[in-house]
Amino acid sequence: MRYEHEEKGEQMKILLIDDHAILRAGLKRILIEDIGAQVGEAADAEEAMRQLQRETWDVVLLDISLPGRSGLDILPEIRSSYPLVRVIVLSSFDDQQFAVRALRDGAAAFLTKERAPRELLDAIKTVMSGRRFITADLADRLASLIACDSPKVPHETLSSREFEVFRLIAAAKTPTEISALLNISTKTVSTYRARILEKMNMTSSAELMQYAIRHALVN
Template identity: 35%
Template structure:
C-alpha cells in the first residue's frame, strides 16, 4: 500500500530534497507541495494525502495553525512536523495542535521515510524520553494545568480504571511499553492493550497527545 505525502515548507530547495528522498521509496509517493499553511490546507482538500510533512516556521499561516486546522477538519490525515531544533517551541505547539510527531530536518533519509510510515500506521513519532524533555520544558506554560492533588477530579480522567491511570502516568514519565510492562509486572501485550484503551477513553490519537493530557490534568509526576 502506497502512502501519499504532502510536503509543506517555505524553502523550495528543502521540498526538492525531501521529494528526492521519498520518491526513491517504493511505498511512498509525494502527491503535492505547499510553501505556506494556507496552501497546505487547500492541497489537503484537493489531494487527500495520508501524511503531511509540515514545516512549522513559515510566513503567513504557520505550521501550528495549519496543523490545528488539518487535524480538526481532516482527522484521517496525519501530520509529521519538521523542525531544526529538537526542543523547538513551535514544534511543541504543533504537537499540542494535533501533530503525530516531529522530526529534525537533518534526519537521515531512512529515518525520514520510516517516520512517515510510522505516522501513517497511526503511531506517534517522538521518542518517549524526548517527549518528556519537551513537556518538562514547556509544561509550566500549559493552560488549564491542574495541581497534582486535583488530578483525580479532572473529568478527562473519570473513565480511566486505576490500572489505566498507572499506565498513563508511566507513559507521561517517558517509559516505553516494555519498560511499563517490567515496572507493573505485566506482559507487553497487556500494556499495549491498556495504552490503546487509555487513548480511546481520552479521545486522543496517540501517546504524545495522551502525555499532554497527563500534564494538563496534573497527573504526570513532577
C-alpha cells in the same frame, strides 16, 4: 521498507509543506525513491489548504516556519478538517516547546530538519501504523519536562495562538501585518499583545524580541 499501501498495490500520497525549495527537493527524492510515494508540494499555508481541499492525502509533512500563517497555526485546522491525515511536523528549532505544542495540537510526529532525512522513513512507517513517532532524545526531554516541578519559562505560559502572535511580534511584524497573516483584526492583535506582555511580565515589543532571540524562537 514495505508499507500497507504497497501490499495493496496503492501509492502513498504525501503532501510536503515547506517554503524552502531545496529542502522540498531533497525530501521529495527520498520519498519517491525509497517508498514510491506520490508527493505534492506547497510553499505556504494558503497553497497547503488548497491542496488538502483538492485531494486526499495520507501524510502531511508540515514545516513550522512558513511565510504568512505558520505550521503551528494551521495544524489544528488540518487535524479538525482532515482527521485521517497523519501530520509530521518539521522544524528548524530544537526547542522542546515547539515539540510539545505540535504533539498537543495533534501532530503524529515531530522531527527537526537536521534529522529528518535520517528519521523520516521510520516516522512515516510509525504514523501510518496508527502510532506516534517520538525520538528517544525527545522522549527523554518530554519526560523531564513533565516530571519537572520548576516553574515554566515565560513563553510556555502562552496559548498556541498567543505563542504565534508572540513569534510574529518578535519577528518585527507590525500589527497590520499580523492582522493580515492571521486573519484577525488589529484590535485583536493588540489584545493578544497586551495579554502576552502580562503573562511574560514584560513591557514592550523590544523585550519580546530580545527574549525570542535569546531562546532561539525566531529565525
